[in-house]
Structures are given as structure tokens and as C-alpha cells.
Amino acid sequence: METLSIAENLKNTTRHCYTSKGRHESVAEHSWMMSLMAFFMQDEFPEADINKVIKMCIIHDLGECLTGDIPVFDKNATHEEKEEELLYHWISSLPSTYAGEMRELYEEMKERKTIEAKVYKAIDGLEALIQHNLSDLSTWTPNEYDFNLVYADDKVTFSHYLTSLREEIRKDTLKKMEQ
Template identity: 70%
Template sequence: MMNGRELLEALTVAERLKDTTRHCYTSKGRHESVAEHSWMMTLMAFFMKNEFPEADFNKVIQMCIIHDLGECFTGDIPTFLKTKEHENLEEELLNNWIKSLPETTCSEMMNLYKEMNERQTLEAKIYKAIDGLEALIQHNFSDISTWSKNEFDLNLTYANDRVSFSEYLSILREEIRKDTIQKISNK
């Protein structure tokens, strides 16, 4: 259990994600926050839960909520710039923070992160696909003038490997690709 003070202290750290911006922009032209990315992922999970009746979507939603908490400590580094050193530092700082949480919360989060990293369960595969797809969708929502040069190709290919286990997610990926092609052709 987490008492009131422990909850407030944990939220003080997590609140940083509201001000931690991502590489991507919103449709109105401001940098998207990490918290907004996590929220949109969670909403996507809620909307698609009936497509995967065999999956535990409570767990998928929990994964979506916590997946970028490490960025409270390191900020967001775009996937095409993130190195193994960045990943290791983020994981170390995140794990140190998680270990400071009450035992039950610590254990639950460590188990979720382990499952997410291993990507063997259906829930972890769904979460990881949503993570990649949400970034692509947000790029399509943003003004194309905010895209870096490499994102024109990246938005056409990124996350293909993350959706291959699911016909539904593969079809969704193709719809996102169509939107990207349309956006690029209107440039």
C-alpha cells in the first residue's frame, strides 16, 4: 500500500512528464509532452481492447501509463538518436526510483517493466505496438514542417516489426501509412 505522503512524492516525480517535451508536435504546433503521449497510448489501448479479447487490457493500460517514467530523469530522446548508453542510464535511474517506492508498488512495477522488456506476452506486444503507432499517428497530426528529414522515410516503415503478430494492428499500421503518404504528397 502507498500512504498519502508516498503517493504525493511519487506524483511529484511523475509530474515532470507534463513538462518533458517529445520530439513531436501537436496538431496546433506546440511540442507534445511525454505525459500526452502516454495518455494517447492509454486511450488507444482502451479503444482497441475488444479487438483482443484474450488479452488483459488492465495490464496493457498499466504498461502504457508507466512505460516512459524513466524520462522523468533523462528527458525524451528520439528513437533515432537514442543509444544503448542512453537506455542504460534511463533504466538505472528509473530502477533506483522504483526501489524507493513501497514494496508492493516496487514489485508490481518491476514485474511490469520486466515483462515489457522481454516482449513475450501478448500484453507486452500490444503495448509496444501502441507505443510505436501512437508516435506515427501524432506525426501525421502535426504540421509536416515540424518533421526532420529522416522522418519522411521513418514514418513509412517504423513499427512494422511491432505489429506483425496481429492482423488488426497490421491493418491499422497500413492505414497510418496511407495517411503519411497522403500528408507527404500534399506537401
């Protein structure tokens, strides 16, 4: 119960992005949409363990239930170190089977060498861009206009499918900015 009560903080931790209805998106909602994206991409990556990708999507921002969300364009190494320290401390309180699996997943995600980690990281960036495009333009900060045109480009280069998806998202961003 304690583990779930801590993780539940992600439902109340808001991101800088808004939903299409005009309220701040929660970190949990971001993770859910990423998981759904991974599910729908499973045919594009038959060589990947899509269940592992979904696990990565589910747990990737658990550190933010301890630190809150800091937008990627404001986050620095000190923020990342503090989040990792708090996260690993929390993970060590979990039953050993789950703690071990989580640590392994986090290390794999950090290294970004496996197909699963690369797919997860691409989805993380692409979901944020899609959500920005779904939100009202009035909610964007000035730096997001340029940011939305270039963010995640480096995360999709390993896959023709994800590169094409990134380009479609960019087109959607340009169309939105013309409004």
C-alpha cells in the same frame, strides 16, 4: 507526494513531436493517448488483460521524467542503460507493493513475450506515427519522412488488426507527404 512530483515531470518533458496545434507534445500526453488507444482496442484482443496493457502504457516512459526524452532514432544502448538505472533506483524508493508490480511490468515489457507486452509496444510505435501525421509537416525532421513509412512495422506482425492499422497509418503518412 514526492512520487507524484517526480512523475509530474512527464507533463513538462517534451518529445520531438508536435501536436496538431503546433506545440511540442509532452511525454505524458503521449502516454495518455496510448492508454486511450489500448482502451479502444480491447475488443480486438479479448485474450489480453487490457488493464495490464493500460498500466504498461501509463508507466512505460516514467524513466524519461529522470532523463528527458531522446527520440527513438537518436537513442542508443548507453541512453537506455542510464534511463533504466535511474528508473529502477526511483522504483526502489516506492512502497514495496508498487515497486514489485512496476518491476514485473517493466521486465515483461522488455521481454515482449506476452500478448499484453506486444500490444503495448505496438501501440507505443503506432501512437508516435499517428501524432506525426497529426502535426504540421513543417515540424518534421528530414529523417522522419522515411522513418514514418517503416517504423513499427516489426512491432505489429503478430496481429492482423495491428498490421492493418499500421497500413492505414502509412497511407495517411503518404497522403500527408503529398500536401
